[in-house]
Amino acid sequence: MTLNQVFFGYFAFVIVLTSLLVVTRKNPVHSVLWMLIMFFHVAALYLFLNAEFIAAIQIIVYAGAILVLYVFVIFLLNLKQEIGDEQRVGEWPVGLAIALSIGLLMLIPMAGIKVGMMGKWGVKAIEDETHTVALGKVLYTDYLLPFELASLILLVAIVGAVVLSKKKKKVEGQ
Amino acid sequence: MELGYPILSTVIFLPIIGGLLLLLISRANESVIKWGALAVSIVTFVVSLPLFTNFDKTTHLMQFTEGGPHKWIAAWNIHYYVGVDGISVLFVLLSTLITILCILISWNSIKDKVKEFYIALLMIEGSMIGVFCSLDFFLFYIFWEAMLIPMFLLIGVWGGPRRVYSAIKFFLYTLVGSVLMLVGIIVLYKQAQTFNILEMMSRSYPYKLQLMLFWAFFAAFAVKVPMFPVHTWLPDAHTEAPTAGSVILAAILIKMGAYGFLRFSIPMFPDAAKAMMPVMLGLSVVAIIYGGIICLAQTDLKRLIAYSSVSHMGFVTLGIFAFNSQGVEGGILQMINHGIVTGALFLCVGVIYDRTHSRVIADYGGLATPLPVYAGFFLVFTLASIGLPSMNGFIGEFLIILGGFKASKLVGVLAATGVIIGAAYMLWLYQNVFFTEVNDKVKDLKDMNGREILTLLPLLILVFWIGVYPNSFLSFMHVSVSHLLEKVNYGASADMNLAQIFIDLIR
Amino acid sequence: MQYPDLGPIMPEIAFIAAALVVLMLELVIKRKEAIGFLAIIGIAVAMFYMKGSFGATFQSASNPQEFMFVSDGYSAFFKVIFFVNLFMSILISLKYLKIEDSLKGEYFSLLMLSTSGMMIMASSGDLIVLYLGLELMAMSTYILAGFMRNNTRSNEAAIKYFLLGAFSSAILLYGVSILYGLTGTTNIYRLAGLVAAEDVHSSPALLLSVVMIIVAFGYKVAAAPFHMWAPDVYEGAPTSVTAFMSVGPKAAGFAVMGRVFLISLSSYKVEWTTILIPVAILTMAVGNIVAIAQTNIKRMLAYSSIAHAGYAMLGIIAGTRMGLAAMMNYLLVYAFMNVGAFAIVIMLRSNVVKGDELSDYQGLAKSNPLAAALMLVFMFSLTGIPPTGGFMGKFYIFMSIIDAGYIWLAVVSVVFSAISAYFYLRIVVLMYMKDQEKVPELSLSPALSLSLIISFVMVIAMGILPSAFIDVARVVSLIL
């Protein structure tokens, strides 16, 4: 077993463990925190896969922005009382069974995948340009359209957030 | 043949356009609407008359055809193509005539949503005629289905107490049947690559396909006829519909099923039709007897007549599937006859229903005393329904039984029993309504007025016209029917040496 | 560095620009109806550019094979459907939102952004673009569903739609990732050749991927058993949004289904039909059968829309050019008739009457014969009775499916079609054959009337003179 594999084993173990904790903790705040740990480990895995930029945004965007948003909302909603309630839906065994069977069915095909054709961005090519530059090049040439679209989606998100969470207007004209 | 105007399109679309024009008339002007509808229907009838006078009886080809090469939906090779032959021409005339009578009989009885009523009626007329004229299968199907909508409304809006149930039942029953036909049509199209009926007929199809398609079409046509196990919509629909609705149902609409058999099932799937002959004959006989006997237990005037339709239409299908010229011609003539007679009977019931608002036989009795003229009319139609010689029913039934007997002795014998049963229930009905002591409820009723007499008179004349000189109608069919039978590969040779064949059959 | 040719994508650019303008102007314009009008101008502008965008792809300079965006007749046809849907939805919204006290400028820009998402989906040449278009459309629709934010039902609709939508996107992404892993590309057209390769074709992972993609698309078009959200969301969302949602995202879903299944996975047809056929049957069954028990018209129309998804799916299953044309034609008819029906539903919503219970329709023929007559036409069209467009649509679908050899499937679907008559007829029965208890006060507006006129005329026109529409659909279905 190479060192790489040992490290992978560690990260994988932590990722799975924290994932499990995320979906089982009663207190949403705890879940968010376990998730944070998981995100760091995922980012570390990305580093293994020569994807430094992705690892960075995993931490910056996911951990830094999204999760913080979650925490805000959780505090905003003040869910103290809810924590004491039953956390699983009544039919949870059904959900469990279905999810596990899907998981079982997925494992074998997933493990057996043979990758398709090779691209030109080998480790060497990326290291030559650094990952950020490489990804940037691709993003701004071939993937310009998706990139722009992503911005549009973010715009929608802004508009949506404003529209939906604005406080009730004082009734007009009365 | 040159008429100066496209006669069939005019006859189809005049009522439809007339109906649309009625939309423009204000709801308040009821009398304008009525007179307008009447005018449209009369003009349509007059316009359709050249079909009778100018028809060339010496050819089996389609006549008065229009729009042959003109494509309607090019992508699917669909044409607007109409025409009539000896089989269909009489139904067009019957439709135009019956509509006038329907408008007349509804004159005072429809008081609610008057405008919609007459529009619906004219729409039905247009689509009915369209069904009989279409030479494109797709066009045919459009008219066939389009008719459901106004008919559904006619039953459901202006009908009796259980109208909603009956209307939905009618609609679903017929829809289920016709969607299966739709699949059949498409499968046929896949084979023939055209919807042109004449071209479809000129091809031959593999036996298995024929069989499959025969049953697909059977679903649609048998429900419409209605044949035995799928007849139960008919009593409800006939009973609950307003008079005009019952008349149209009885006189025209249920003919479409039998017409469909003649126009499509038999010429397109001759082998399957021949193979299925015993089944069809069997179902027809069951319908004749079952429909007849069940009449004996009816307590509702319209329901009884409705069940009698089942029996009479059994004769029609029997004749058609006997596959000999007597049977088929008798069948066609019987369709006309049944249209006239049952239509007239429903008109008659409408006359009395307007006065009493009751359909229960027990509410009547002794009507002949206060309403002698009415009794006379009803009597004539009753007797025509029984099939008395010199009236139209006899000619049709005799030819059918003759044809049926030729096809199968047992079937002929059983069908003939229908004649006995028919006499029993119709006379029972007549007796209970018109004879015996005068019921207090009907003592002071007024006899028919001029409008009502005018409504029934044309049918009365037709009853005797067909009965005494049926040739003026039968002559339309000869060539077309013999052509049809040649197609079934049965007619021509069988007819020429019929006695010999029968003796061979006897052995 | 070469500047890419923006020609193919000009309609989208113009349209999105219009959406942004609308979003900005909302801040200054007080009369919100004017914003609706602006949105319509946006449609007109986009339509103007669409003329020049035919038959081209938007691609990067570096790799001509890696185009992201296809502007062909197929997508153009769908864009027309989206525009029709948007246009009609705007027309029916104006009065309704006023009554609901939710008339805000963002509403129109969100409708437009959602529509641009659909346009991108229809035109996507790459799974990445497809995903983003889908998300753009979906996110806007989530917001629209919850637009009446003070209404718990609207909130509930939004949350359900959102949760399940996110769930299905995750599944889609997993499918896409496997496809990517197996082939090394995400381009829809290049996938076609790669999937056909022996070792990819026989890989069980491909099955996994296809199933996941079917599930995700099935969710978007509300096909059973992934339809469960639809009735709840349709009922809870503002009625005008329901009208919008029941046509647009569905059509967009079919657009991408057509492209992905018939191009990328065309060599895998035997396998995906194995799933799609049961799904289609189940969809028709659930849609038509459960609709019978409904008492709320929006809910009933939701089930009806599920059922219609089943019919449209038959076009995909046929897998031929004809099937595709049939599906497109069907969706166009469906846009008109469904929005028309919703227009009537909206018409019944007044300050006093909620208007979405079936019993509200009682006696409509008496109090408002015209509205009843229009509803009658729409109902019969949805049932598929000639001479309405609905019939022609269904006919084409059945024709294509039979042409492809699935006669039994056609029989099954016509039977369901007959069953559907039962609940559509119920509306007609209520309108025409029941006595009225209260006189429903209709909220008419010129815009609403216009939308009704358009849908009525189109439904009839497509029934009587379908040739033009069919020919277009046939021509543009040339992608195969």
Added chain:
Amino acid sequence: MVPLSWYLVLSAIVFVLGMLGFLMRRNIIIMFLSVELMLNGVNISLVAFSHYMQDLRGQVLVFMIIAVAAAEAAIGLAIIVALFRNKPTVHVDEMSELRG
């Protein structure tokens, strides 16, 4: 060298755990988190594929997914906030006014 299949199995496990959470938990926020888990599962496989195929497309997709996830979180949380104002609960099974 770590084989690709390890990453893929890991991604599948994370994905399924996310699904598990989604199907079992009644708290909306945790359901959101579960979706994020599922997306992370997808991301792991995409980055792994990308690496092993020496192709950046997968990473572009991951980039997009992260952006969309952010947007999704914003909208989703906004919806929750709006909902919570009208009905103070985060339990999704209590939101079943619409049914049948």
Added chain:
Amino acid sequence: MEYYLLIPFLPLAAFFINILLGRKILKTASHWISTLAVFGSMVIAYITVAGVIKGNTINADLYTWITSGSDFRVSVGFLIDQLTAVMLVVVTTVSFLVHVYSIGYMHGEDGYYRFFAFLSLFTFSMLMLIMSNNLLQLYFGWEAVGLCSYFLIGFYYEKKSAADAGKKAFVVNRFGDFGFGLGVIIVFLTLGTLHYLPVFEGIGGLQEKTLNIFGAQVDLITVIALLLFCGAVGKSAQVPLHVWLPDAMEGPTPVSALIHAATMVTAGVFMVARLNPIFNLSPFAMAVVAIVGGITALFAATIALVQNDIKRVVAYSTVSQLGYMMIACGVGAYSAGIFHLYTHAFFKALLFLAAGSVMHAMAGELDMQKMGGLRKYLPVTYWTMLIASFSIAGFPPLAGFFSKDEILWLAFNGGSVGKVAWGMGAVAAVLTAFYSFRLIYVTFHGKFRGTEEQRHHLHESPKVMTVPLIILCVGAIASGWIGIPQLLGDVVGLHHSNWFAHFMEPVLGHPDVHASHSTEWAVMALSIAIAVTGWLVAVWFYLRDPGIPRRLAKEHPFIYKLLWNKYYVDELYDVIIVRASKGVAKHIMVGLTDSQIIEGIVNGVPRAIGWFSEQLRKLQTGVTHRYASIMAAGLFLAFVLMFIKLWS
């Protein structure tokens, strides 16, 4: 101009005039139209008959009635030969007399115009029947007379029994027509035509042909003959379809006289005679005809013994006499049958009209037990009726004697079947004499047993009624003289002994007689003895010792009840046909198949779908997890399906 066309069409015109104008315009003057029309056709008929006697038979088509296919062609046409001529005389004469009689009898009735209209229509139909030259037109007339009979029986339609009787007559006849119609069809199918002459020519070629009926090979001609005979059984009220005729007495008496005695009911006999070339070729069918005739003669006579209703007695006597005619046809003595038909028309019409006269006097009373001693009040009626009774009983030299004697004689000669028939006929003859005189004695002799009011009302009928009685009485006496047996020689001076048989020979042929003159004398003597016996018994029972009948009834209650209830045939039919079919209709068809089975499916499927819909609806709980789980389950199932597909 074919003047003979006026014979049927004059009455038809009268019918139309009366039915259209009678109610509002003609009213009580309606009889003029009809009577004149019938008189006109009678005159023309006589002229035509004179022509026939000279040998000018007519066979001409008027127009083609029905064509179908290349082979089916039937015309409306007329055949006037010797047989038709006899019928013409009978029909027009009796019809005319009845018309005249009805003027008095029906005076003041509601629907006076209607009565005459239908009487004219009947005359028309009957004439069409006898003048037809093909089977289908015969069938037309056949049904049309039935129809008129229906109307006229139900003339007093407000009385339920009258309406019922009319319906019964029609429906029972339909049973017969059922067979008749099938017979016509088989004739067409085997011979390709329905016109008499070609049929008669072609029928010979069918000998030895058989028909396969459920596997059994049956002689074709026998089948045809028997089916055609079914019609005759119905129309001529032969056992077992005789039940309608006694009930038909609900109609006005002139109708009974015309339709149910003289003309329509004899149509069956006419038809068998007309189609004799067919029957002649089937000995079996002939035997059936003879035996049915014999049974009918005997059966009806026994019933007539105990009936009290004056018209019913006469009606049963009619049935019985029709049986005689059938016996004649069955033994091949068609001309004898027709001869009896012809004489019977006179004396039976007379009996009915006289009975009508009695009723007229008794204000509608029909029960003989309430009459008695009417002789002095109704002398004309009494005497004419008495003569008619002697005639029917077969007293020489009255008309009935010759015709009946000829039948019995020829039956006696007709082989073993004929012998049996003769036996039955002879017994029936005794009974005939007995009940005929019973009628006379109970009605006209003894004391009046009616109410005081009735006695007050008793009076002889007006001239318009009695004159026809007298004319018919002349017929009852003298009409037989044209057929005096050869044995007695040419008594009347017609240049031919048994002129009638000679006249009919071209059409009907004549049976071979091999017996000696002495046998014939013996049989004739026996006939007379029989008649006298019957008469004497009646005299003894009803004039000498009126207690006997009641004692007999007491001693043999079973037989009495059986006869009184007409052998329970009506009740039997009621159970096995009327009730059974109504029961089937009500309980099985309406109650089970239609409402339960077919409607069960028709309504059950939607109901099942509705139920299913409700169940599926419950799946939609509104809980998001449920939806997600179902989605995921769908995903899972799709996987499984795919894998199964892949590895199968």
